[in-house]
Amino acid sequence: MENITKHPILEIPDKKKIKFKFDGKLLYGFEGMVISSALFLNKIRIFGHHKKDGSPQGLFCSNGQCSQCNVIVNGIPVKACMTPLKVGMIVESCNGLPELPAEDDPVDVGDSEIIEIEVLIIGAGPAGLSATKILGEYKLKIILVDDKDRLGGKLVLQTHKFFGSQEEVYAGKRGIEIAKILGQQVQSLPNAQIWLNSVCLAVFS
Structure with missing residues (x-):
């Protein structure tokens, strides 16, 4: 190769x-x-x-x-x-199964910040971006979280042109282009926070 x-x-x-x-x-x-x-x-x-x-x-x-x-x-x-x-x-x-080090360096996270929001969206692929855009237009407070370093999910891997409706699914545009369009739309929302390179953990009490 x-x-x-x-x-x-x-x-x-x-x-x-x-x-x-x-x-x-x-x-x-x-x-x-x-x-x-x-x-x-x-x-x-x-x-x-x-x-x-x-x-x-x-x-x-x-x-x-x-x-x-x-x-x-x-x-x-x-x-x-x-x-x-x-x-x-x-x-x-x-x-086989990997082994973690016997001792790990402790991580000091400092004081935890409590953020109250109305909607948490996990995953910044096409579904997550679309949900953020629609709910953001209703002025809801949103955090969009993704473990990758960019918005778009699998769209950033797609160079082919999409088919269907131009208005609804951006027919004629490549996946990488659609990722940019949807990304710009959610980034322009003042009530939506975007956390990339982030992992979600749920804690129940």
């Missing part, structure tokens, strides 16, 4: 070549790519093996929804398709 340098639709910026290790072997990738892309670039398809039967595991959903591409980075299990490659990173195969 070769690194893509030209694309008929997407702009491919120049990236710096960097070193990393996988299972002790020195490899090269490019700054900004995720670990799974760097491994594929080096013709590595198997990232680990399943605990139950030892079957090989590797890239599957490519969107952080499963754990098939888990690897160990500096002793911590991560999803290879979501974790950016860094200079000098030590990556290891994930064979």
